[in-house]
Amino acid sequence: MELTDKTYKPSIAQVGQPVLHQKAKVVEDILAEDCQQLIKQMMSTVEQAGGVGIAAPQVFQSLRVFIMCSKPNARYPNAPYMEPTAIINPEIMHMSTAVEKDWEGCLSVPSMRGLVPRHKTIKVRYLDQQANEHEVEFTDFVARIFQHELDHLDGLTFIDRLESTQDLVSESYWYQRYAAKG
Known part of the structure; x- marks a missing residue:
């Protein structure tokens, strides 16, 4: 595997940057040192940013990896x-036929929240950091995270999933109006 940018920067790509609109490449060698380092750096970046997930395109690496x-x-x-x-x-x-709209934010779309429809339950397959295969069923919020991050690998942000521009609000308004309700 060869990373697309050898000078990794811990900054997060912002909406409009071309890397967020590209379909990410399959990872060929998960155990390669550069892939392992990317995963470690992504884990650190998402922790520092207070996110619940982050995809490689958000750190300027067009690879099919997310945390x-x-x-x-x-x-x-x-x-x-x-x-x-x-x-x-x-x-x-x-994917379940049941779909639920709920609020999402994104580290690449700062200061905004959107009401996004997502499948409530999904069954997925993926490889982990040690290249072991997993088949797992995710529900509710964790299923939402998976779908949100997978969209990043396919060149989409949550904005692309909105049914209406009226479903997009500033994060400060969201906190005042919706977060207080729990």
Whole structure:
């Protein structure tokens, strides 16, 4: 595997930057040192940014890798706790017919929240940091994180999933209007 930018910068790509609109490449050698280093740096970046997930394109690497790390924090006070997990070359095998609209934010779309429809339950397949294959079913908020991060690998942000521009609000308004309700 060869990283697209050898000079890794811990900054996060912002909406409009071309890397966020590209379909990411499959990771060929998960155990390669540069891939392992990318995963480590992504885990650090998402922790510092207070996110619940981050995808490689958000750190300027067009590769099919993302981190899921749900836990309660200032941005998502009701998030369930899960161990930080590297998700590599993911695919959705099955999606429930049940879809739910809920609020999402994104480290690449600062200061905004959107009401995004997502499947409530998904069955997925992916490789972990040690190149082991997993088939897992995710529900609710964790399923939402997976779908959100997978969109980044396909060149989409949550803005592309909005049904209406009226479903997009500033984060400060969201906190005042919706976060206070829990």
